[in-house]
Amino acid sequence: MPVIGGLVTASESSKPIKVAVAGVSGRMGKAFVQAFLHDPVIKIVGAWGRENAEYVGLDIGQVAEVAGGARTGILVSSGFIECIAACSPDVILDVTQAEAAWRTATSAIGKGIRPVVGTSGLSQTHLKELASLAEKNNVGAMVVPNFSVGAVLMMEFARQAGRFIPNVEVVEMHHTQKIDAPSGTAMHTANKLADSRSHYNAKRVEEKELMPGARGAVHPSGVRVHSLRLPGMISHQEVLFGSEGELLSIRHDSFNTKCFIEGERMAIRHVMTQNKLVVGLDQILFATG
Ligand SMILES: NC(=O)c1ccc[n+]([C@@H]2O[C@H](COP(=O)([O-])OP(=O)(O)OC[C@H]3O[C@@H](n4cnc5c(N)ncnc54)[C@H](OP(=O)(O)O)[C@@H]3O)[C@@H](O)[C@H]2O)c1
Known part of the structure; x- marks a missing residue:
């Protein structure tokens, strides 16, 4: 399959897409391997995780805790370079940590390999x-703040509501292992709200925070974002619009990683048809023409 430069044609796109997974030992990486190990279109060919990790050299079936501990014959590499040398992937699915994802995505693009970055924490500058x-480099790439179709709809509904209601605050809630705040989804939501209106939450009084941070973080558009981290939470977000005498609440809850599978499939297939960066699954779901 031609990967360096140019678009993949319809006839070529029926061939399996060779994918290597960065972050195979994590929640998202394991779920990806479990979901796609026997997929006819998305063919997992390699994986890696943290440098010098204890699972380097082990079978990905074992590391990803595939049902019955099935062995795949694919071993976890010690890093990006070793992995691509071993398996020549078309696409890298990255679900690691922001700095590592940034390094991998830039190296991959330079080598004509298409990154699909699910990792959160990349800045606007990144x-x-x-x-x-x-x-x-004429290479397709995707950054996907949320692979869940429901979450993408929640963000789109919020964007639409932002056209009509100028007061909004975002509350995102996650488990306690999450490193970055706000979540990639909350950042993407704020950016999408800013597409509908340049400024939200006009000042009504001179506020005084008695505890720093009490009123949350402020996006350049004025949207306020609050990040909760509690045991028992998985991944949840509520976008609250307030207007005189009413409250509109748009909420999404992820209960497990199964909600990401179809979005991962869409993103991997889509990136093969691109020669530029695409940000967000919304660019696929709401594409016109
Ligand atoms: N886009 C979405 O829909 C979506 C949904 C959920 C989560 N996420 C994001 O996806 C990322 C992973 O989430 P998770 O819940 O799977 O996290 P996790 O369970 O902590 O897994 C992180 C994975 O990255 C590896 N890793 C950490 N530092 C690394 C480095 N420097 N180089 C290479 N690999 C490294 C870890 O290896 P070790 O196990 O050896 O530490 C592990 O395999 C996070 O950024 C999260 O916010 C995105």
């Missing part, structure tokens, strides 16, 4: 640099 790198 995104701009990835966009220019993808364009320069």
